[in-house]
Amino acid sequence: MKIHGLQKMTLLDFPGKVACTVFLGGCDMRCPFCHNAELIDGTAPAVMEEEELLAFLKKRTGLLEGVAITGGEPLLRDDTITLMERIRELGYPVKLDTNGTHPERLRKIIDGGLVSYVAMDIKNSPERYAETCGLREMDLAPVRESVSLLMEGRTDYEFRTTTMDELHDAESFRKIGEWIRGAKRYYLQKFTDRDTVPFEGFHAPAEDEMQQYLAIARKYVPEAEIRG
Numbered sequence: 661m662k663i664h665g666l667q668k669m670t671l672l673d674f675p676g677k678v679a680c681t682v683f684l685g686g687c688d689m690r691c692p693f694c695h696n697a698e699l700i701d702g703t704a705p706a707v708m709e710e711e712e713l714l715a716f717l718k719k720r721t722g723l724l725e726g727v728a729i730t731g732g733e734p735l736l737r738d739d740t741i742t743l744m745e746r747i748r749e750l751g752y753p754v755k756l757d758t759n760g761t762h763p764e765r766l767r768k769i770i771d772g773g774l775v776s777y778v779a780m781d782i783k784n785s786p787e788r789y790a791e792t793c794g795l796r797e798m799d800l801a802p803v804r805e806s807v808s809l810l811m812e813g814r815t816d817y818e819f820r821t822t823t824m825d826e827l828h829d830a831e832s833f834r835k836i837g838e839w840i841r842g843a844k845r846y847y848l849q850k851f852t853d854r855d856t857v858p859f860e861g862f863h864a865p866a867e868d869e870m871q872q873y874l875a876i877a878r879k880y881v882p883e884a885e886i887r888g
């Protein structure tokens with residue numbers, strides 16, 4: 661399996677752990693605010709093969725406490741599950757970032773004890789989901805299934821929303837709140853612009869708007885927080 665990026669150490673990507681972050685190419689969404697746009701069509705060059713990654717992880721035993729897998733969308737393909745099995749065999753807990761479009765694979769890794777923490781994006785209210793993902797239309801059923809699966813609580817998890825003036829308003833957070841009511845954790849993340857974001861013109865909400873959105877979210881998820 662091709663590995664499209666490796667951050668050798670991070671204190672931010674895996675809650676409570678010194679981890680490395682593995683980037684996998686390809687995604688089934690086209691979010692116009694994506695920070696990893698060069699990865700989403702799968703054409704970015706690989707930086708290493710799977711064996712090289714595993715050799716790196718073997719060497720870092722005792723130094724790293726976990727492996728965060730991100731993308732792109734890591735659950736786009738079955739061989740991510742094999743990669744996770746191999747990382748678990750080395751003794752590392754795995755954290756996964758996902759957009760929730762592949763609940764069957766998410767179920768498989770939870771059932772198999774392959775993942776310790778899942779961070780799933782909730783892009784927007786159901787009404788504005790496709791638009792926020794950069795898609796003309798989309799079937800939200802798989803995303804809904806992933807939400808329900810995580811809320812069963814068989815693995816630790818968080819939901820998170822990257823928040824922009826152009827795509828979110830108070831109604832977005834009322835609708836999201838109704839959807840994920842009672843979730844364990846929910847983070848509102850302020851959009852930050854970068855050169856790699858494919859579309860220009862997005863803006864982070866002002867601080868008072870973020871606080872307003874947080875207050876709405878907390879009516880449904882008391883553990884909601886602003887991150888970043």
Ligand code: SF4
Pocket residue numbers: 687688689690691693694695696697700731732733759
């Ligand atoms: S789901 Fe994530 S990786 Fe895929 S396009 Fe959206 S932000 Fe980028």
